[in-house]
Each structure stands twice: as C-alpha cells, then as structure tokens.
Amino acid sequence: MPRSEFDPDEVYLTTASAAELAGVKPATIRKWVEREHLVPVGRDGRGHMLFTQVAVANAEAKTRELARRPENIAA
Numbered sequence: 509m510p511r512s513e514f515d516p517d518e519v520y521l522t523t524a525s526a527a528e529l530a531g532v533k534p535a536t537i538r539k540w541v542e543r544e545h546l547v548p549v550g551r552d553g554r555g556h557m558l559f560t561q562v563a564v565a566n567a568e569a570k571t572r573e574l575a576r577r578p579e580n581i582a583a
Contacts, residue, residue: 520560530567547563
C-alpha cells in the first residue's frame, strides 16, 4: 500500500511491535502471516510488514481459539 493510502488516524505496527502486543515472538507473527491468520496492510519505507492493532488482536484470538483442546480429549 503506498504511503499516501495509509490512514493517518490508524496506528500501524511492525512485526516486532505486533509480537509484543500479542505476547508472542516475531517468528510467530511471521507464521500467522504465512498461515493467513494475519494479513499485513502494507509495508513501511524499508519494506517491513505493517499491521493494524485490530488485525493483530483478531489473529491472536483466532490462534488461541484454534489451540484450545476440547475438554473430552486427553492432552
């Protein structure tokens, strides 16, 4: 997304910032992108992926829900 299309009122997060917000490692954020749980909204001037806070929170909730095991299945 070209810089001119970014919403000036939105906070955009780098992979490292997104990882800190979600309480995971940056490698996990990259896996979420690979698995299409999280879609970057664009890239910064250095080519790094950028994410919205809402998208990161949604991806974090989705992956935590997928990781839950039903109570009747032994771990």
